Amino acid sequence: MRAPIDITxxxxxxDALAGRIIAAGVLLGAVFxxxxxxxxxxxxxxxxxxxxxxxxxxxxxxxxxxxVLSLSLGGLFFVLIQHVTGAGWSVVVRRLAEGLAMAxxxxxxxxxxxxxxxxxxxxxxxxxxxxxxxxxxxxxxxLNAEWFSARVIGCIAIWTAIAAIYFxxxxxxxxxxxxxxxxxxxxxxxPCIIVFALTxxxxxxxxxMSLVPEWYSTIxxxxxxxxxxxxxxxFLANAMxxxxxxGRLSHSITPEHYHDVGKFCFAFVVFWAYIAFSQYMLMWxxxxxxxxxxxxxxxxxxxxxxxxxxxxxxxxxHFFVPxxxxxxxxxxxxxxxxxxxxxxxxxxxxxxxxWLVFPHERSAPAAWVYESAGGVMTSIGLFPLLLTGFCATxxxxxxxxxxxxxxxxxxxxxxxxxxxxxxxxVFENA
Amino acid sequence: xxxxxxxxxxxxGTPQDGVAHGGGSGTVLGVxxxxxxxxxxxxxxxxVRDAGYRAWDTHTPYPVHGLEKAMGLRASPIPxxxxxxxxxxxxxxxxxxxxxxxxxxxxxxxxxxxxxxxASIPVTFEVTxxxxxxxxxxxxxxxNGLPRFYHFAFHSNRxxxxxxxxxxxxxxxxxxxxxxxxxxxxxxxxxxxxxxxxTD
Numbered sequence: 194m195r196a197p198i199d200i201t202x203x204x205x206x207x208d209a210l211a212g213r214i215i216a217a218g219v220l221l222g223a224v225f226x227x228x229x230x231x232x233x234x235x236x237x238x239x240x241x242x243x244x245x246x247x248x249x250x251x252x253x254x255x256x257x258x259x260x261v262l263s264l265s266l267g268g269l270f271f272v273l274i275q276h277v278t279g280a281g282w283s284v285v286v287r288r289l290a291e292g293l294a295m296a297x298x299x300x301x302x303x304x305x306x307x308x309x310x311x312x313x314x315x316x317x318x319x320x321x322x323x324x325x326x327x328x329x330x331x332x333x334x335x336l337n338a339e340w341f342s343a344r345v346i347g348c349i350a351i352w353t354a355i356a357a358i359y360f361x362x363x364x365x366x367x368x369x370x371x372x373x374x375x376x377x378x379x380x381x382x383x384p385c386i387i388v389f390a391l392t393x394x395x396x397x398x399x400x401x402m403s404l405v406p407e408w409y410s411t412i413x414x415x416x417x418x419x420x421x422x423x424x425x426x427x428f429l430a431n432a433m434x435x436x437x438x439x440g441r442l443s444h445s446i447t448p449e450h451y452h453d454v455g456k457f458c459f460a461f462v463v464f465w466a467y468i469a470f471s472q473y474m475l476m477w478x479x480x481x482x483x484x485x486x487x488x489x490x491x492x493x494x495x496x497x498x499x500x501x502x503x504x505x506x507x508x509x510x511h512f513f514v515p516x517x518x519x520x521x522x523x524x525x526x527x528x529x530x531x532x533x534x535x536x537x538x539x540x541x542x543x544x545x546x547x548w549l550v551f552p553h554e555r556s557a558p559a560a561w562v563y564e565s566a567g568g569v570m571t572s573i574g575l576f577p578l579l580l581t582g583f584c585a586t587x588x589x590x591x592x593x594x595x596x597x598x599x600x601x602x603x604x605x606x607x608x609x610x611x612x613x614x615x616x617x618x619v620f621e622n623a
Numbered sequence: 624x625x626x627x628x629x630x631x632x633x634x635x636g637t638p639q640d641g642v643a644h645g646g647g648s649g650t651v652l653g654v655x656x657x658x659x660x661x662x663x664x665x666x667x668x669x670x671v672r673d674a675g676y677r678a679w680d681t682h683t684p685y686p687v688h689g690l691e692k693a694m695g696l697r698a699s700p701i702p703x704x705x706x707x708x709x710x711x712x713x714x715x716x717x718x719x720x721x722x723x724x725x726x727x728x729x730x731x732x733x734x735x736x737x738x739x740x741x742a743s744i745p746v747t748f749e750v751t752x753x754x755x756x757x758x759x760x761x762x763x764x765x766x767n768g769l770p771r772f773y774h775f776a777f778h779s780n781r782x783x784x785x786x787x788x789x790x791x792x793x794x795x796x797x798x799x800x801x802x803x804x805x806x807x808x809x810x811x812x813x814x815x816x817x818x819x820x821x822t823d
Contacts, residue, residue, distance in 0.1 A: 470744060477741045480733075522702070621688050 198444050198618045200607060205442055211602035218595030225588030229253050229581050236577035241563040245554075245573075251311045252554070253582040256546045257589035258303050259400060259417075263542065264593065265300055266393060266418070267425020268293030269352055271457075272359050273389060276375075277382035281616035282453055285445050285607050289432055291363055292601040293425070294356035299596035301349045303589055308342045316341070319406040328406055336403055344399055348392040355385050360600075363608050370610035393418055401546075405553045408487045412472050419468045423461035424542040427535035430454045434528045442606055445618055448526045452622050455525030458535060462519065465545075466512040490552050499575045500552040507548060511541040547582045642807045642818050645779040649823030651803045652775035653795045655782065656815035661687045664790035667813040668693040671792060674809065678795035682776065682785040701762050708758025709751050716750030717743060778821045789816075 207214070233250035234242070242249075268290040275283045275290075307315065319325045319336040328336070359378060366374045394414025402413045410416075433446050433454070476484040491504040515538050524530040562572045608614060645655070658664040661683070668681055672695040681690060724730075725738035735742065764770070776782045776793045785791050792815075794806050803820050811818045 470741075474741050474744065 200445050200609070200614075200618065203442065203444055204440055205445070205606045205609075206604070207441070207598060207602050207606065210439055210441070211598045214598035215595045215602075218591045218593075218598065220591075222588045222591030222595065225584045225591060226254075227588075229584035229588060232577065232581040232584060236581065237573055238563070238571070240571075241573050244563055248314055248554070249578065249581055250585070251307075251315050252550050253585035254311070254589070255307060255315055255400070256543070256550050256582045257586040258300065258307065259546050259550075260424070260543060260586045261296075261303065261589050261593040262300050262396075262400075263417070263421035263424050263546075264293055264428050265297045265356075266352070266389075267421045267423075267428075269297070269356055269359075269389065270386075270418075270422055271425060271429075273355070273382050273386050276359070276379045277386060279379060279613075281613040282450070282620040284611045284613045284617035285442070286429065286433060286450055286454065287611075288363065288601070288604070288606050288608050289429060289436075290425075291356070291360045292597050293428070294352070295360045295600045296593060296596040297349055297353045297356050299593065299599075301346065301353075303592065304345065304349070308345060312338065312341070316403055319403060325406070332406065336406060341399055341403075344395055348396040351388060351392050355389065358385075363611070364604055366611060367605060367609045372612040375612055390414075390418075393421075401549050404550060405487060407483060408553075410472050410476075410484075410487075412468060416465075416468050416472060419461055419465040420542050420545050423458060423465055424539055426454050426458035426461060427538040427542070430458065430528075430531050430535045431539075434532050436606065437528070445607060447620075448528070449620050449622050450617075451528050451531050452522070452525045455519055455531050455534075458538060459516070459519035459525070462512065462515045462538065466516075469507075469512075487553070499572065502575060503544070503548050503552065506544055507541070510537075511545055515541070543583060543586050544579075546586075547579060551578055551582065642811065642820060645781075645819045645821050651796050652778070652821045652823055653793055653801075654803065654806045654810060655776050655779050655819045655821055656792045656794075656810035656813070657781055657784075657817045657819075658790040658792070658814070659816050661690075661790060663814055663816075664792065665689060665693045667792055667810070667815065670813050671794070671810075675800055676794055676798050678798035678801075680793050680795075682782070682791040682793065684784075684786055684788060684790070687790070699766065701759060701766065704762040705755050705758045708762075709755040712751040712754030713747055715754075716747035719750075720746055775821050779819050781817065781819065 230250050233247070233253065237245065237249060271283075271290040272287060272294055274280075275287055313320050317324060319328060319333065320338055325333060325336075358381070362374045362378050365371070397414040397417035401417060402409065430451060433442075433451065437443050437446060473488065476488060491500050515534060518524055518534045518537070519531075524534060611617075656667070658667060664681060664683065665687065668690060671679055672693065681687075681694060683690070720743045721738055729737050731737065774793070775795070776785075776791065781789070782791060792810065794801060794810070796803070800806075807818050807820055
């Protein structure tokens with residue numbers, strides 16, 4: 194067993210870093226969002242833009258918001274799981290997860306343009322009366338503009354409340370050192386996880402699955418959750434490394450903690466593949482037209498071959514590459530190697546969300562394959578769209594990181610007086 | 624000494640030297656040292672490792688974190704065995720289904736292709752897991768030299784508490800650096816609660 198570390202000897206607050214993060218986050222966020230908007234205007238040929246118009250930017254923005262929502266949801270999930278299992282190893286990194294979860298109200302702020310201005314365009318498949326007649330009365334009873342916004346805001350309000358209970362409790366414990374707070378938080382963690390699972394499924398259905406209102410998959414919420422948990426652990430590893438390089442928590446976070454965060458990330462890479470394949474195989478096997486239409490665009494036709502490439506990027510890049518990389522104990526215990534692997538994982542989560550949003554665009558194939566000036570059929574190509582979506586996601590991540598710094602700027606980066614902190618500081622993997 | 628002294632099958636040496644003698648009266652099989660807690664055995668294991676002993680082992684009632692480092696054990700080759708077994712499983716699982724469904728007994732079912740990857744993944748996955756688990760389990764047994772029905776420490780009555788609340792270091796007489804007297808004194812110097820020379 195290692196000698197205990199005296200955390201009072203090292204910097205464990207953001208202090209001056211907070212201002213730097215907020216300034217850099219807001220600046221980079223604005224620049225990247227502007228880049229995304231410019232790309233949506235100028236990287237897409239004019240003939241295609243006439244069919245696709247401003248929607249490329251709105252969809253890119255939706256991908257970005259779903260990306261940062263994943264980070265907050267993953268953080269909330271992690272905090273709840275650590276409490277319900279009474280985990281000791283993770284205490285030293287738990288405050289970071291609490292900070293991500295507590296950034297939830299900012300995610301709602303990021304969603305406002307979608308909820309108030311753009312939803313009619315993004316979700317035209319069921320919002321536009323000219324397009325939704327075939328969906329039937331019952332489906333339209335659920336999918337309508339007001340009820341949609343109410344559900345999304347309601348879900349985020351519930352997550353914010355849960356995050357506030359855990360973040361607030363943890364801060365009170367910093368002051369009082371009362372171990373009963375840990376017990377109380379553990380007691381309510383179980384019911385909170387149930388509420389979390391149900392609301393996450395609703396939100397994933399609304400924000401992402403309803404882009405293709407004819408199609409449904411009951412496992413869709415789990416699919417979004419699997420990617421969310423995975424990208425959260427990837428982000429956490431990067432945040433730990435960045436803080437340590439900037440002189441915070443240099444001794445309290447050890448290779449043992451990187452190792453465990455890496456294990457979690459690896460586990461959710463596998464879980465994502467398991468869920469993604471389960472969803473695909475059942476539809477492939479049942480061979481029902483209303484289900485297979487979702488995947489058909491990746492298989493057949495001239496313009497769709499581009500989306501086929503996207504499918505292969507996900508199979509190889511989202512599963513096999515991180516699986517083989519994070520399988521190694523040496524990679525997980527080496528912060529620099531783990532950061533390289535987890536940056537890749539975050540990139541792949543972006544491609545995954547892009548895959549959920551773009552190929553199913555309603556105006557396809559007209560928008561993807563358009564008639565150019567010479568009367569030749571041409572396609573937009575995957576790359577300009579991937580880049581537009583990437584810039585929007587990078588922009589929102591910039592704003593999101595600034596939001597997390599706002600949440601964490603006034604408090605310690607470790608739960609100072611958590612009864613399990615000593616256990617976490619000397620923890621070693623067997 | 625302890626309450627164990629009067630139990631049959633154990634004889635103890637003179638109280639002056641503090642070293643007990645367990646087992647029969649024949650050849651010396653090894654030395655057994657008992658420790659009261661995991662801190663004791665961790666510190667002692669490092670010293671035994673540094674003294675250059677090779678044929679020795681530790682016996683604890685539960686896995687003690689960091690003991691493999693204190694004993695100087697090299698990294699286990701188990702991960703590589705599991706990887707090889709897993710790849711074998713994936714390959715043979717795919718091959719088996721291809722041979723059955725597309726080659727040996729080709730039968731069209733509801734218009735599906737005779738050979739398709741999606742339909743083959745579940746079985747391939749299961750065979751991969753099965754062979755990986757076999758590789759891990761049987762590889763572990765083989766590397767540990769198990770099943771093993773005899774160890775010289777079984778001659779000691781104290782050793783029964785290795786599954787309850789005592790921690791032991793055993794040094795085999797076959798170790799090149801072994802000498803019954805010197806090794807016993809060495810272990811005593813490491814703070815053992817008791818040291819026993821085990822004879823046949």
